[in-house]
Amino acid sequence: MLKISSLIMTISVLSFSAIANPESQKYLGFNYPHKAQNAVSITFDDARHSQVDVGTAILNRHQVKATFYVSPFNVKQRLTQWQDAVKSGHEIANHTSSHVCTGNFEWLRAQDLSLEHTTLKWLENDILSAQQYLKDHLGVTPRAFAYPCGNTFVGRGIDTKSYVPLIAKHFDSGRTWLDESANNPNFTDFAQLTGLRIDGMSFDEIITMLDQLRENNAWLILAGHEVGNGDQYTTDAKVLEQLLVYLKDPANGYWLDTVSNVSDYVRQQRKPLN
Template sequence: MSAFFPAGAAVAVSLSFDDARESQLHGVRILDEHGIRASFYVLPSGIAAAPDRWSSVASAGHEIGNHTTTHPCSANYEFSRTNALEDRTLDEIAADIDRAGQVIEDLLGVRPKTFAYPCGQSFVGRGSRRQSYVPLVAHRFMAGRGYGGETGNMPDVCDLAHLDAYVIDGLDVDALMSLVDSGTARGEWVIMAGHDIGDQAPQTVRARDLEEFCRRLARDDRVWVAPVVEVAEQVLATRAH
């Protein structure tokens, strides 16, 4: 058991989903049916398409997090070629993040406390001008979630401003459970990052696998399932003692 988790829990699990995709509004019922609250890292354009429904997601106890306004990623991704991190400055990325926070607050009445790095990338600039924007996130948020990680987070030593997260798109329920089992063995905080919820590939957590995964999590007392912000709050409080 870990001193960082509620009594009896050996592992913390945070489910998260990016971009405020429409399929998430249908898939959230699976989480609700099993009493599982997740973190949704939203884009303003996504919530603006259905603000009332996203307000309902927030009201149900799910976390609404910041994922920037324009989703800038490396120029190596064709979709981001005209919005490349290599061509941005720290001031520009800060403004992008702050705009997103303001829109989220205006539309949903929620001020995000955690952030998810688009594409898991946390830099701006090129070569000798390349800089990390992790400090900007650390200044604004309780935690920053990465993407494409290969491990869980050790709550006593992890950097809350840049947490590792497994990509779970396309994983079946047994693969999802193996991540939890590995985290249980080490006393980790396991963060999972997905996109669509349903049946379409490639960036999809299949509904049937998510449903069975939630069923297994809900009946295992060793697993503490909570949004990223809630676990981050617990980690900070425990470290302070």
């Protein structure tokens, strides 16, 4: 009896894996510059003031280029500093004009904004108006996008539509938020790159997360909001500094660059998996 049930289990496991991945390929490996095992990108969202008040000075001191996913309403309030960030070589990327995401956030619904009540056309205009602002005021044309709140839809229920294709049409990459996985360089969809939280975490917690997710040459994209010391939306300035020192040490095996620089490299070098 036992034997029969274990046989049935074996058959069902085998048939499930065959259906789930009919042409699964074994891991092919991936070579990064400088013989690094992994790529890592440091990113910040929203153009929070502390990013240019505190963050860029730390990054510049360590000669690290980060990717900033910005919304014009915040850039306007620190325009000169954001122009300086461009001069320092940081990547400026798009994060919409309105920062619209799910209307479960009451502060968005108070402004009559929610993805549940938005159309793809409205959202496209909102994204392109941010693109125009950044071109006019910072002299850059963003190639990367981050989904506000990590949400990738418009509408609700049976009428829900993905806006991932819209991002794939206008940008080289799109990044989500609060993901549980890093990017497999041979497989990841550039329009839905994963983003890992670093806000509110200690240096040891971040290193533990990197160690857990770095297998198979993963590309890890770290995402923060404020820089300084504060709440769960703040990347601690001292932790950021320690992290930069750690990631830049060749002994630790990381290649540190902006999202678009890594994405260009991965696109060129990957051996696409099914």
